[in-house]
Amino acid sequence: SDNSLDVRVEALRQIATGWKHEPEILELLKQWVVSDNSLDVRVEALRQIATGWKHEPEILELLKQWVVSDNSLDVRLEVLRQIATGWKHEVGIFELFTQRLVSDDSWNVRLEVLRQIVTGWKHEVGILELFTQRLVSDDSWNVRLEALQQIVTVWKDEPRILELLTQRLVSDDSWNVRLEALRQIAAGWKHEPGIFELLHHTTLNDSFQRENKYQNNPRQIALEAIVKHYPEHPQTLPLLQDRAENDSDEQLREWAKKKLQQLEN
16 A cells, blocks of 8 residues: 555556456445545545446445445535536435535535535525525524525525525624625615615624734725715715724724725815
8 A cells, every 4th residue: 555645546546447347346446435544545436436337226325325424524525526416317316415405514515515506406496495594594604605695696686685685784693794795785785775774784883803904894894885885975974984983993994084085185
């Protein structure tokens, strides 16, 4: 067993392609998927099985088993992609994906499932509800953010989307999700009644606390949107003046001061 990982992975490929018709090769690959110490070897063995033995009747069942029970998120991710590529139209696959979306422990896997569902099943009944559920209740801000972006991309014209975005802007624990909700609202719904008030409320009340200079403060993004889209509103200038003096975030205060100077000039 060569210590060099690249050599082992390449050897595996050669065995899988060169001796494919030998009866014991499939069993050998299965063994590698389950028990090899190297993740790269396990994932490559899995790929070879899914592509080289795709038409064997037991392969899909094997993949389904691995996507549920394998301890490695990388293996589960690869299985998901292989199933989506090769067996998407099989009975029960859509249900398998929706189940993984709700029950996989890894946010990376749940995120991948969201993307696969949008690619392959977005017109199925109940998908918007499924994505809304993830947006509202998933533990991971990464998954909530992805769900939000997909919802706006695919279902923007549905009547309750603005209400959903507003709810996330006001109540999500993650500034990343609140920021994305804010950007989507400012881009797509700025002329709707009540949006100025919503942005005003966000500028004053969002709970963001800066940890590093690279973060985007939702209060600042809301204020920028107000200055850009509602320059003549009677509350815009007083709000800008207030934030220049009173916001807890130094970067926002500096931005507001510069903006005030520009307006005065």
